[in-house]
Amino acid sequence: MVAWVKKVAQYVLFLGIGLALLYLTFKNVNPVDLWDNLKAVSVKGLIVIVAIGFLAIIFRGLRWVQMLKSLGYEVHSVRAIAAVAFSYLVNLVTPRVGEIARCTALNRTDKVPIDKLVGTVVLERVVDTLLFLVVVLSTVILSSDELSDFMVQSGAQLPQFSITALVLAGITLGGGVLLGYFTRNIWMQWGFTQKIIGFTTGMAEGLRSLGTVKNKPLFWFYSIGIWTCYVGTIAVGFTVFSGLESIGPEQAFFVSVAAGMGYVIPVPGGIGAYHYLVSKALVVLGLTAFIGTSFATLIHSSQSLMFVVTGALAFVFLYFAGRK
Numbered sequence: 001m002v003a004w005v006k007k008v009a010q011y012v013l014f015l016g017i018g019l020a021l022l023y024l025t026f027k028n029v030n031p032v033d034l035w036d037n038l039k040a041v042s043v044k045g046l047i048v049i050v051a052i053g054f055l056a057i058i059f060r061g062l063r064w065v066q067m068l069k070s071l072g073y074e075v076h077s078v079r080a081i082a083a084v085a086f087s088y089l090v091n092l093v094t095p096r097v098g099e100i101a102r103c104t105a106l107n108r109t110d111k112v113p114i115d116k117l118v119g120t121v122v123l124e125r126v127v128d129t130l131l132f133l134v135v136v137l138s139t140v141i142l143s144s145d146e147l148s149d150f151m152v153q154s155g156a157q158l159p160q161f162s163i164t165a166l167v168l169a170g171i172t173l174g175g176g177v178l179l180g181y182f183t184r185n186i187w188m189q190w191g192f193t194q195k196i197i198g199f200t201t202g203m204a205e206g207l208r209s210l211g212t213v214k215n216k217p218l219f220w221f222y223s224i225g226i227w228t229c230y231v232g233t234i235a236v237g238f239t240v241f242s243g244l245e246s247i248g249p250e251q252a253f254f255v256s257v258a259a260g261m262g263y264v265i266p267v268p269g270g271i272g273a274y275h276y277l278v279s280k281a282l283v284v285l286g287l288t289a290f291i292g293t294s295f296a297t298l299i300h301s302s303q304s305l306m307f308v309v310t311g312a313l314a315f316v317f318l319y320f321a322g323r324k
Contacts, residue, residue, distance in 0.1 A: 018272030043239025089311020
């Protein structure tokens with residue numbers, strides 16, 4: 001299959017999944033009631049939510065500057081932040097392409113080699129993945145019962161196994177490992193396997209490259225700050241949205257995991273997947289599906305609008321910066 005045809009097919013597939021989830025989430029929601037609920041949110045509260053979301057972009061841009069500086073490249077902080085903001089705008093339309101777009105933008109404005117820029121992005125993904133796992137672990141500790149219920153609500157309930165079934169599964173797994181070992185010269189050549197190996201190798205190289213980063217406390221401050229903003233957006237949203245009085249700030253970790261999963265699925269802008277999963281998370285916490293859907297709409301729409309505005313301004317800024 002021609003490469004571009006495959007990419008278009010994947011895009012259409014995931015867009016279709018997102019739209020299907022969007023339909024499932026909103027099919028029983030009265031749009032008039034939804035709009036009335038959203039209008040009740042204070043403007044000041046909405047500004048705080050958007051500001052926290054943009055602070056995460058600033059942290060990500062500053063962390064990028066620090067990483068590039070450790071490689072010997074002096075990059076202006078404003079241009080790096082603008083490139084990151086632009087990447088969020090691109091990701092709204094075509095998931096994962098935003099990382100390439102910001103590397104291309106900074107290469108044009110600051111003349112940093114593309115391979116170096118991509119290398120730092122790989123490191124960012126490694127660190128962000130590790131911190132997301134920390135958030136998941138925090139959720140398991142703080143909200144284990146809710147997380148189990150969420151798996152059921154989202155259709156990912158784990159089946160119950162007997163001791164006999166577990167023993168048979170262990171034997172099957174062991175046999176599979178042995179078969180895989182003796183046939184490794186065959187499956188190691190498969191394209192799918194090569195992608196997994198490439199991803200694993202990139203993760204390992206990214207972790208090793210952490211050793212070259214100067215001022216590691218600052219690096220981790222930015223990294224943790226990014227995820228603090230993500231969780232903080234949800235936590236502040238609890239305080240400004242009517243109907244969430246029964247939800248404590250510790251539940252922000254739980255809802256943030258659901259939100260993160262919504263963005264991990266390669267649906268354009270997380271549309272549908274984000275709404276569906278966040279709504280289900282709030283239902284698990286004892287709220288109505290309407291409240292869950294309204295809250296998911298508020299957070300997703302406010303952040304998406306911020307990505308559009310800041311990304312568009314960043315594009316204009318980077319365009320003129322690249323002409324100088």
